[in-house]
Amino acid sequence: MSTINQLVSIALQLQNDLKLSNHKFIAHQVALLYQCINQAGPQFSTKYKSRVEENFSALKETSNMSDEPRLPIELQAWLSDLTADIVSEALFSGRPMSQQTPEAPHLSDYINRVSSGNSLGELMPTQ
Numbered sequence: 001m002s003t004i005n006q007l008v009s010i011a012l013q014l015q016n017d018l019k020l021s022n023h024k025f026i027a028h029q030v031a032l033l034y035q036c037i038n039q040a041g042p043q044f045s046t047k048y049k050s051r052v053e054e055n056f057s058a059l060k061e062t063s064n065m066s067d068e069p070r071l072p073i074e075l076q077a078w079l080s081d082l083t084a085d086i087v088s089e090a091l092f093s094g095r096p097m098s099q100q101t102p103e104a105p106h107l108s109d110y111i112n113r114v115s116s117g118n119s120l121g122e123l124m125p126t127q
Contacts, residue, residue, distance in 0.1 A: 003036065003039050003040050003041075004040060004090050006036050007033070007036040007037065007039075007040050007044065007086060007090055008086070008087055008090045008091065010029065010032055010033045010036055011033060011082075011083040011084075011086045011087050011090075012083070012087060013029065014026070014029055014030070014033065014079060014083050015080060015083050015084070015087075017029065018071070018076050018079060018080055021068070021070065022068045022069070022070070023062070023063060023069050023070055023071045024063055024067070024068065024069055025063070026059060026063055026071060026079070027056070027059045027060040027062075027063040027064075028063075030052060030056060030059055030079070031056075033052065033083075033086075034049070034052045034053075034056070037049055037052065037086070040090075043089070043093070044086070044089065044090075047085075047089070048082065048085070048086060051082055052082070055075060055078055055079075058075060059071070059075060059079075062075065
């Protein structure tokens, strides 16, 4: 679950950073996003890895052009769409939580017990 959280955090940070006037470090952030995509598993890597690879060279080239580079509108739109798709997929994939990440079964069990109307006493593990 922490990998998905990191992926969402970086994607949201990139969306915010697109609003800045200086995009000097966007390529570095996209490289970090790419690593998180790979770590998040095939659900993300099969969809988003190639999308990053398609435009990474242009991002890197633009960010090295001047001391205060600004991405062209086309790259800004591409990155905005990419990060929005990643966040949407991570937060609203529609799959049961237990299938989203290997760490989620315990949280999924808890949520299932809470949603089935068990009392707090029934939710507490017995020793």
